[in-house]
Amino acid sequence: MRSLHAFAGGVHPLGNKNTDVLPSIHLHGFPEVELLMQQHIGPPCTCVVKPGDHVDVGTLVGRADKPMSVPIHSSISGTVKEVHYVVSANGAPVEAVRIESDFKHSINPFCRPPKIESFEDFIQMIRDSGLVGLGGAAFPTYIKLNPPKNKMPDTLIVNAAECEPYITADYRQICEHPDDIIDGIIEVMKWLEIPKTIIGVEDNKPLVTRIFSHELKKRVFKTGRHPDIEVRTLKTIYPQGAEKMLIYTLTGRKVPPGKLPIDVHTLVMNVSTLRFIGLYLKEGVPLTRKRMTLDGSALNTPGNFIVPIGARIQDIIAAAGGTREEPKKIIMGGAMMGVALDRIDHGIIKANNAILVFGSEETTLPPESPCIRCARCVASCPMDLIPCGIDKASRLRDPAMLEKYHVMDCIECGCCTYACPSKRFLTQSIKNGKVMVRAERARAKQEEALRASSEQKGGSAPS
Amino acid sequence: MKLQVSHSPHVRDKATTSSIMRDVIIALLPATFAGWYYFGVRAVFVTLLSIVSCIGFEYICRKIMKRNNTITDLSAAVTGLLLAMNLPVTIPFYMVIIGACFAIVVVKQMFGGIGNNFVNPAIAARIFLVIAFPKAMTSWTLHTGSWFSMKSVDAVSSATPLTMVGTKEAPSLWDLFIGNKAGCIGEVCILALLIGGLYLLIRHVIRPWIPAAYIGTFLILVLLFGHTNLLHAPSGDYTTLQAWTDLFYEACYMLCSGGLVLGAIFMATDYVTSPLTVKGKLLFGFGCGVLTFLIRYYGNMAEGVSFSIILMNILTPHIDDWTMGKPFGEVKENAKA
Numbered sequence: 001m002r003s004l005h006a007f008a009g010g011v012h013p014l015g016n017k018n019t020d021v022l023p024s025i026h027l028h029g030f031p032e033v034e035l036l037m038q039q040h041i042g043p044p045c046t047c048v049v050k051p052g053d054h055v056d057v058g059t060l061v062g063r064a065d066k067p068m069s070v071p072i073h074s075s076i077s078g079t080v081k082e083v084h085y086v087v088s089a090n091g092a093p094v095e096a097v098r099i100e101s102d103f104k105h106s107i108n109p110f111c112r113p114p115k116i117e118s119f120e121d122f123i124q125m126i127r128d129s130g131l132v133g134l135g136g137a138a139f140p141t142y143i144k145l146n147p148p149k150n151k152m153p154d155t156l157i158v159n160a161a162e163c164e165p166y167i168t169a170d171y172r173q174i175c176e177h178p179d180d181i182i183d184g185i186i187e188v189m190k191w192l193e194i195p196k197t198i199i200g201v202e203d204n205k206p207l208v209t210r211i212f213s214h215e216l217k218k219r220v221f222k223t224g225r226h227p228d229i230e231v232r233t234l235k236t237i238y239p240q241g242a243e244k245m246l247i248y249t250l251t252g253r254k255v256p257p258g259k260l261p262i263d264v265h266t267l268v269m270n271v272s273t274l275r276f277i278g279l280y281l282k283e284g285v286p287l288t289r290k291r292m293t294l295d296g297s298a299l300n301t302p303g304n305f306i307v308p309i310g311a312r313i314q315d316i317i318a319a320a321g322g323t324r325e326e327p328k329k330i331i332m333g334g335a336m337m338g339v340a341l342d343r344i345d346h347g348i349i350k351a352n353n354a355i356l357v358f359g360s361e362e363t364t365l366p367p368e369s370p371c372i373r374c375a376r377c378v379a380s381c382p383m384d385l386i387p388c389g390i391d392k393a394s395r396l397r398d399p400a401m402l403e404k405y406h407v408m409d410c411i412e413c414g415c416c417t418y419a420c421p422s423k424r425f426l427t428q429s430i431k432n433g434k435v436m437v438r439a440e441r442a443r444a445k446q447e448e449a450l451r452a453s454s455e456q457k458g459g460s461a462p463s
Numbered sequence: 464m465k466l467q468v469s470h471s472p473h474v475r476d477k478a479t480t481s482s483i484m485r486d487v488i489i490a491l492l493p494a495t496f497a498g499w500y501y502f503g504v505r506a507v508f509v510t511l512l513s514i515v516s517c518i519g520f521e522y523i524c525r526k527i528m529k530r531n532n533t534i535t536d537l538s539a540a541v542t543g544l545l546l547a548m549n550l551p552v553t554i555p556f557y558m559v560i561i562g563a564c565f566a567i568v569v570v571k572q573m574f575g576g577i578g579n580n581f582v583n584p585a586i587a588a589r590i591f592l593v594i595a596f597p598k599a600m601t602s603w604t605l606h607t608g609s610w611f612s613m614k615s616v617d618a619v620s621s622a623t624p625l626t627m628v629g630t631k632e633a634p635s636l637w638d639l640f641i642g643n644k645a646g647c648i649g650e651v652c653i654l655a656l657l658i659g660g661l662y663l664l665i666r667h668v669i670r671p672w673i674p675a676a677y678i679g680t681f682l683i684l685v686l687l688f689g690h691t692n693l694l695h696a697p698s699g700d701y702t703t704l705q706a707w708t709d710l711f712y713e714a715c716y717m718l719c720s721g722g723l724v725l726g727a728i729f730m731a732t733d734y735v736t737s738p739l740t741v742k743g744k745l746l747f748g749f750g751c752g753v754l755t756f757l758i759r760y761y762g763n764m765a766e767g768v769s770f771s772i773i774l775m776n777i778l779t780p781h782i783d784d785w786t787m788g789k790p791f792g793e794v795k796e797n798a799k800a
Contacts, residue, residue, distance in 0.1 A: 007791065013474050165474060244792065254792040329467045336472040343466075358473070365469055369480055369536065370578035374734040376478075379670075383791045386739055389783075409790040414472030421478040422578075428470035 005252045007245045009382040010237040011415045013165050013336065015204060019295055020168040024176060024304040026289075027319045030101060033076055033310030034347030035061055036088060037095040040132040040140050042068030047095055053080045058108035058285050061097055064127065070140045071130050075288035075308035078102040089332050089339055089346045096347070099310070113284040122191040129280045130287040130350070135159055135170075135241070135270035136333065138351035141277075144267065145192060153267040156188060157250055158199040160208060160271045161234060161241030164334030166295045167354045170271050172304045173291060174208050178215040181271055183278030186227055194267065197229040198250050204236040238336060239413040243268050245382050257409045272353075292352055294320050298327040298359035310347040313355060317344070328363035331356040336414045366423040377416035377426060383409050387416035387426045394433035399440035407433045480577070484537035486668045490659035491544050491729065497642050497652030502552035506648045509559055510547040516563035517543030524572040538577045542566050545585035548649020548725060549769075550592070554599055561595075562588040582776040583733045586726075586769050593766060601765070603645035636712070639719035650722040660728035669732040672741055676748025677727040677755075678718065684756040685714045723755065726768035736776040743779075743786035750775045750782075 038044035045062030049055060055074040062072035082098040114125045127142035147153065158181075162170045174181065185197050201208045212231045220226045234240050234249055244255045246268060253264040261268050276287060290309055294317070295302040301321030313330070317323065331338040332346070334354055348355075377387035386405055393401035407430060416426040499506045521539035525532050533539075546562055566588035571580045593600045634644045642652030650656075663669045686692060691709045718724070731737065731751050738747050754771030758764070775782075 011476070013472075013476075248791075256792045257790055259792075326464065327466065329469075329473065331471075331473055333471075335474045338471055338473065340468045340471070340473065341466060342468045344464075356473070362474075363467055364475070365467060366475065366479070369533075370576065372480055372483075372538075372578045372734045373737075373739060374483065375739040378739045384788050385790055386783075386787060388739070389787075405787075406790045409792075412471075417470075418472050418474065419476050419478075421476070421480050421483055423475060423479070425470055427472065431470070 005249050006235060007248050007382050008384060009380050009415060010239065010245075011380050011418050012236075013238055013418060015236070016165045016295070016335075017168050017171070017204070018166070019293055019302050019304055020171050020205075022172075022303040024169075024172045024291055024306055025320075026306045027308075027311075027316065028105065029103060030076065030308060030311045030315050030319065032078075032081070032098060032100045032312075033074075033308055034086065034312060034345075035072055035074070035097045035099065035310040036086070036347060036349055037062045037072060037097070038088075039072060039309070039349040039351070040068075040070050040138045042066070042070075042140055044095060045069055045072050047083055047097055049080045049083070049097060051080050051082055054078075055080060055099060056106045056108040057288055058111040061099075068140055068143060070127055070132055070142065071286075073130055073286040073288055074099055074108075075310050076101045077104050077106045086346075089341060107285060111284045111286070113282060114280070116191075116281075119191050122187075125280070126277070128286070129276070131273065131276055131280070132287075132350050133270060134272040134276065134290070134351060134353065136337070136351050136353060138349070141269075141273060144262075144269070145188065147262045147267075151262050151265065153192065153194055153262060154196065154265045155251060155267070156185065156192075156194045156197040157246060157261075157266055157268045158185060158197060158271055158274060159241055159243075159246055159268055160199055160201045160205075161246060162205070163202060163236070163238045163241040164336055164354070165238075166356055167293045167334050169291045169293045169304055169353045171205055171208065173272050173275055174211060177275050177279075178211050179218075180275045180278035180282075182212075182215050182219065182227070182229070183281065184274030184276070185229060187277055187281060188267075188269070188274065189227070192267070195228060197227075199229065199231045199271075200234050200240075200246055200250050201231060202236040202240055203233045206233075209233060238415065238418075239382055239411070242382065242411055242413055244411065257406070287350060290348065290350060290352060292316075292348070293354040294357070295354070296327075296331075296357035296359065297361050298323045298325050298357045300324045307348065309350055312347055313341070313344040316348065316355065317357060323357060325359045327357045328360050329356075329358040331358065336418065337412065368424050369422045371422055371424060374421060376419040376421065380415040380419040382413060382415060383411055385410060387430065388424075390433055391424060391426050391429045394429040394436065397436060399436050402433045402437050407437055410434070480536045480538070483668055484541050486663065486666050487541050487729070488537065488544060490662045490668070491541075491548065491649070493655035493658045494548065494649045494652055494725070495544065497655040498548070498552075498648035501642055501651055502648055506552045508556070509550055509552060509554060509648060510544065512556055512559050513547035513550070513563055514540055514543035516560045517546065517567050520564055520567035521572070524568055525576070528572070530576070533577060536577060539567060539571075542571070542584045545649075545729060546588050548729075549585060549589040549647050549722065551600060551603055551647055553602060554592075558592060558596055558599060562592045565591045578735055580735055581779075582773050583730055583736050586730055586773050586776075590766065590769050590773060593764075593769070636715055636719065639716065644720070646720075647722060647725075650725040653719050653724050656724045656728055660724075663728070663732075669728075670741075670744070672744035673732050673737060673748040673751075674727040676745045677731055677751045678723070680749045680752025681723065681755055682714050682718065684752065685717050686710065688756075689713050689717070689760070717759070721759075721765065722768040726755075726772055727751070730768075731772050731775070733776075736779055738779055738782045738786060740783070740786045740788060742788070743782045746782055746786060747775050747779065750778065 043066040046065050048063045056077045059074045061074050064071045078099050078101040081100045085093050086096045088094045116122050123146050131141040133139040209231045247266050291306045305320050330341045371388050390405045390407050410430050414427050517539045566584035570584040570587045574580050640653045691713050751771045755767040758767035
């Protein structure tokens with residue numbers, strides 16, 4: 001069944017799903033991993049190992065002490081060599097643990113399938129597994145699955161859109177483990193008492209619909225009843241997989257600016273996240289490995305690879321077949337929203353789902369020219385913003401004008417920059433604008449507090 | 464290993480400023496060739512002179528201002544071609560150069576070059592020339608018979624069809640449509656202009672909102688308040704076929720004469736000086752239509768299209784402000800779920 005709603009805007013970049021027919025390959029034998037102590041949105045973990053400690057696969061390395069934080073486990077067996085600070089891919093300093101492999105791949109004996117008797121057990125289990133949203137945002141899943149009692153979701157939306165060019169990791173996940181995904185969906189539906197699930201898939205992946213229908217038929221044979229799970233085909237358009245767009249296309253609900261999907265009683269989860277829940281219930285091994293797409297013209301053998309979290313990007317590229325030409329640009333994530341790296345000794349984190357190694361043919365950086373107001377950015381913006389106006393305000397460093405253009409509602413999908421014939425760095429400039437607005441809001445708040453406190457003391461307001 | 468670092472997205476659409484300008488030039492070619500066919504070899508010279516002087520002024524300007532050279536984006540060539548489309552074939556050559564200078568130097572470069580002009584340079588230059596040299600700009604010639612003209616007809620000084628609606632010597636609708644009439648070089652052949660407009664639509668260079676709103680508004684106003692209109696039928700009432708024919712004859716006549724189609728497709732849709740949102744574009748086209756109607760029917764200058772577009776150009780920043788929509792999700796009905 002096709003969806004009735006369609007969001008305005010969006011762009012059609014070349015799909016470049018070159019790796020969709022290639023089965024995923026497990027990569028082992030990494031000499032060392034570097035585990036960052038912050039792999040989620042939220043406060044960092046506390047490191048509980050010291051140099052010289054022996055760890056197995058699944059041993060706790062970073063303990064989650066604060067709310068919004070999830071634990072981090074060792075992804076290989078070996079010896080802790082160093083606990084130090086490194087610069088993460090997005091430029092922030094973060095504590096990291098370097099573990100040298102003993103190449104035994106021994107699994108921590110305490111890892112066993114969890115027993116769940118209540119909703120609280122379920123949430124604790126999700127947190128202990130170290131699970132974060134694997135679609136890319138790395139939002140702690142246990143927070144998402146534990147909404148306030150007055151805002152219980154009535155629909156679970158499974159994000160299988162995978163609208164980013166090049167990336168096929170979710171697609172391979174579906175092809176290879178549809179049973180685990182359905183298990184995960186059923187668990188989430190059971191413990192959160194969600195009556196209905198919709199799986200959203202773009203129409204460039206027709207196989208997915210058939211795989212899920214087949215899998216659901218098998219369930220009917222096994223359990224005698226059909227779970228209330230529906231697969232719906234979506235138009236192939238970027239950013240179909242963006243949370244707000246996906247919810248709107250599938251349910252017609254619009255998430256208001258600054259609100260979360262749960263505010264419209266919807267829960268959105270990525271297929272890979274659900275597959276991990278299904279798997280964890282069977283095996284009990286925390287999140288230590290990640291499926292990622294390696295693609296780009298500089299690679300010898302593009303494909304999907306399952307790698308230990310913390311493995312260094314250079315080691316992954318080498319293990320996956322190496323390069324056939326000098327890479328010109330290496331991107332962590334997709335071509336539309338990924339981060340271009342300046343060095344490749346970073347360890348990958350839980351939310352990474354692709355490494356793109358661009359050779360000279362794909363690496364282009366056309367020079368910026370003045371805006372000609374062609375309005376292609378306006379037409380392509382899925383959030384109905386005016387990117388060229390925000391761009392202007394941002395370059396003028398004018399916070400009031402930025403607010404007028406609703407800069408904070410931008411989801412940084414990159415459609416405007418993709419469409420711009422003047423090749424302007426709109427997304428970059430909009431991001432700068434957000435920083436200015438945040439600074440201005442903080443300043444205004446501080447001023448307000450200052451005025452309030454001085455009035456309380458009985459003095460006059462500072463002029 | 465040297466890696467390029469840039470902000471996402473890392474893939475870009477193929478369209479560039481110069482590819483868009485190239486498409487506009489291609490879309491103008493049918494009308495250009497039609498103009499050359501009807502007005503002879505002098506039209507070729509006027510067109511080429513206009514383009515060359517626009518590019519030349521752009522180059523000199525950027526050089527003097529010590530800015531980067533922008534002639535490769537082809538915008539100056541588009542301005543030159545559009546200006547030529549808006550000139551009568553008999554115009555003295557020095558006036559063409561003055562017009563090009565005004566368009567590029569005063570209207571475009573003095574305000575910061577491409578993307579920063581607040582009115583359409585070609586239209587501004589045309590209005591400047593009309594005011595500065597009213598006689599040369601309004602002496603229309605029907606088919607100049609120059610010695611190696613493609614079509615040899617004796618030069619006849621003639622009024623544009625606009626000034627002779629209802630008179631005996633008014634050309635037929637078909638002549639108006641294919642361009643067999645007096646007028647500026649590029650505005651005569653409606654058929655060629657429509658072909659160009661279709662090309663722009665297919666190539667997604669322009670969207671239909673402004674031309675549709677402009678022409679639609681204008682037609683409705685002519686039908687309602689024109690000389691033969693729906694409210695006051697000249698031949699009594701609208702029970703006879705003749706009355707309806709008269710009604711639509713005038714509407715089609717007004718549509719096919721003057722620079723309306725050229726203006727609606729190529730001038731009003733100029734990116735820099737038209738609004739950004741669909742709502743804004745519709746409002747802009749509506750405004751152009753109303754102003755053109757008022758100037759044509761109640762004004763004393765035959766410059767309806769130019770003046771209405773330039774006035775709406777000036778209003779564009781305000782239209783952008785008025786029509787700025789709400790971000791996705793900013794609605795009240797979210798409460799239900």
